[in-house]
Amino acid sequence: MTLYIVRRLLQSVLVIVVMTALVFVGVYVIGNPVDVLVSTEADQEDFERMVRMLGLDQPLWKQFLVYLSQLLQGDLGRSFAFSEPALKLVLQRIPATLELVAVAMTMALATGIPLGMYTGLNPHTPIARLIMGTSIVGVSIPNFWQGLMLIFVLSVSFAILPSGGRGELDTVLGITSSLWTLDGWQHVFLPALNLALFQCTLIIRLVRANVREIALLDYVRFARAKGLARRRVVFVHILKNTLVVLITVVGLQLGGLIAYSVVTETVFAWPGMGKLIIDSVYILDRPVIVAYLIVIVVMFITINLVVDILYSVIDPRIRVAQRGEH
């Protein structure tokens, strides 16, 4: 078990190194690094000063080492637009994004699991057919356009909710979040809903498929043969096995939500790291772009790692398979 975790950790570190190398190649080798790191308004003198400062006269491998050492010190340059350290800017935006993602994931799970259970257990009822019919639209609908339509219906036509921005912040138990205020909830609801809808349809389909598969297995039939009430068969024997599968998917989807929050944050003007990267791309604030890329890569690798380990802890079958392997 420990060996497995250590091996996964090493793998993750390797992937992070490869990814930072790729970013290095993308920014320093393919693009002209001075173009990338100096603002577009810089004059010739700034330009030459920057070339010397970056040590571009040095060989490439030396440049890479310098880049790595700066990276390890958390130095990714200063933002042109905000003249602040780029990494700090990105890190500052993380709480807003995580807040959005957390609310969205909760919404998706809270609706997706019951609906998936229902459609899986009663696949032929009209309601189940309606849910499944709607879900193919839910899977197909482009997320950004769905956001526009939510704004159009709920913010413009009915004027129930604000169309964008983050609400008032408050600090409770040392955590600063907009979820402590009513205004915050009003603001987070629409973007979270937009982010959750796609996840919700995915979860419905996944839970449904799993429930249908599991319901046919012998151990469910055996549970019925023991004379258990239907409630217990469904909520203990079927649900628990479904949840095991769901945990990995939810973990991986967490990454998907962070990725898609770029779209939602842009549509709803939500001040998270996704909006920051898009704004930075518009104004070619390249240090921020590089910082974002590295932060997101590290986040993803961490999530994947945690999911893998969590999964092997939760599912006894996998736990044993690994024990046999080592």
Added chain:
Amino acid sequence: MSDELLRIEGLHTHFATAAGVVRAVDGIDLSLRRGEILGLVGESGSGKTVTGFSILGLLDESGRIEAGRIVFDGQDLVAGGEALMRRLRGTRIAMIFQDPMMTLNPVLRIDTQMIEAIQAHARVSRRVARERARDALGVVGIPAPDERLRAYPHQFSGGMRQRVVIAIALLHAPDLIIADEPTTALDVTIQAQILHEMQRLRRERGMALIWITHDLSVVAGLADRIAVMYAGKIVEQGDVDQVLDAPRHPYTYGLIGSIPSQASSGRQLAQIPGMMPSLIDPPAGCRYRERCERATEQCLVEPLARALDARKVVACHHPRTP
């Protein structure tokens, strides 16, 4: 109290599939006395497993009992519906499945799976239920039952798992156990142990047993009576010795002939030509007709089951003479 425990009359169980209605069980009659062991024999797809599921009401959602009566201890299970079934399942009728690897829920501990089975029918505390579960494991010969209760199914070997399943089936001392090929997935030595165990339990508790199998040699030493199924119908039933030593139906004869035995070693094994017909649109008349060497024009009419003597019933126009 009547001697008869279970009687099945004209049972038809059908499945709705995309390809059409599958007549998996197509009119069978069967009866079972208390404490009797019946071997229900047939090749895969003959409807023997579906018969077992029909008795317990465990059919898939696509399956339905279209006609017939299943009378258990005076109560009609088909008419009684799900409420009656749930009261009987686990308490008076229990079932053991083919693959012990698949029968226990992999994410629940053994104690959870046993205690829930006890508490489904008896209003007892968790502690009492746990003690009963531990005793039940002891009865089926599982060492250190206290410790094993806290284990997950994957921590048991196949034979041990099947013992756990049997222990669960025995929890409420049922009158009838339906065992669906419970030894097929196990090693031969484990098979023998389980068979021995089942016989001992039958002796001690007087419960009846329906042993579903495709393997005649397994039931030979175990069953009191044998019913042979073919394509959704029972073609022959009778006392175990009579059926095995003097088969009357050509199919039973063919089945016995295809078992390798010491007596037949060196000779070529007999095999039955052809395949079992589709149960979606089965041919009229005798269903074994097309594979049968004794078939005549008469076989285009469905043969009815008739008693050849007091203890033997055969559905054939041209039964073999013993």
Added chain:
Amino acid sequence: MAVDAQVRPGGASALPVRSPVREFAGRYAANPIAVVALAVLASIAVIAVTASWIAPQNPYDLSAIDIRDGRLPPGSAKLTREAAIGLGIVVPDVRRAELQFEVRARNRSDDAPAQALEVRVAPAADGGLALHLTPAANGPLDPLKSVQLRGLPRGSTVSAGRKDRFRNVWRLDPEELPGLSIALPAAASDRLQFDVLATGGAQRHLMTYWLGTDDQGRDMLSAIFYGLRISLSVAIASVVIALGIGTLAGLCAAYFGGRVDAVLMRIVDVQLSFPTILVALILLAILGKGVFNVMLALVIVQWALYARTARGVALAERQKEYVEAASCLGLGAGRIILAHILPNCTPSLIVIATLEVAHAISLEATLSFLGLGLPVTQPSLGLLIANGFDYLLSGYPWISVFPGVALLITVVAINLVGDELRDLLNPRLQR
């Protein structure tokens, strides 16, 4: 369950023998939703291919669009422009009993000759001036729509119409013209000079903006037709290229195994553990936008999927005897891969490629919406929606709603067709 086993033995032999294609078509036709989806998809493809012929307007021909038609709601009509005329009128001496006056056309760009509007001036009873304006019958200004008087002396009053609040302009409706008189201020000079501007004439109905117009006066329906063409071609082209590269990589990995396999599949694994949107976003953030870059990004995010699928199927096929037989015959690796293994991967790859077209369309639209995708010269559906975003909040929802509906219908249709293909081609689910 046992039922499967029960159906197979007799069922297989009982099936009538039909050609595989016809049998496939028959099974496809059994699902009405999939048939409708296929029909919709075919129509969309036809629209995309023939967009330049069937679109009511070329939305990117600046001479065809009229900015005055901007933001018209759906169902509005595009009319020919009405004729306009500007006349300068000079009256040398207002007090002379028999008034002499002069009419001259004010600018050359007028749509109608000066004769289209007949002008008469006469002294009025109170020392003012009576003005008769009559459009020539059946002339270019008949019927009159509006009349303006400009440049009258300060303090003049016109007997009808409304004076502009800020400028020295009087506006009149045609019905106010009979008996029109101008009262001049006492201090006015004898010589009077003013302008008459008139518009009118029958307007012809040119076309209907069924889905409204955008801010530039572009017909949304035509813009959507052209947008579909761009979205579909970018998506299909990238899928085809990715399919080629991915399949080749997957087959090589499966055939050569060993280190080639390990390296390729490690890359595939790492790449597939990142969401496609994120990979595409990162690439375009580095590369910048443009048609080539978008296609490159789409290819890069997709190839891994095909590689993994092709490898999986190919590995299973490689174990089979016919491949061993072929290699025993001394056939080359290339030949075995292409002629023996590839055909077996085709069904799975077709299904994935179909579904990936939908995915690619969506992804390209998203990237374009974010401003990282196609340039404004290649207005795909995503860019159309992005254009309409600003107007969504200000009461012109159709500019982004309709392109989105078109996008949604396309993606849903492809997904439905792909799902059905998967059900039919997946041997595991075949009944």
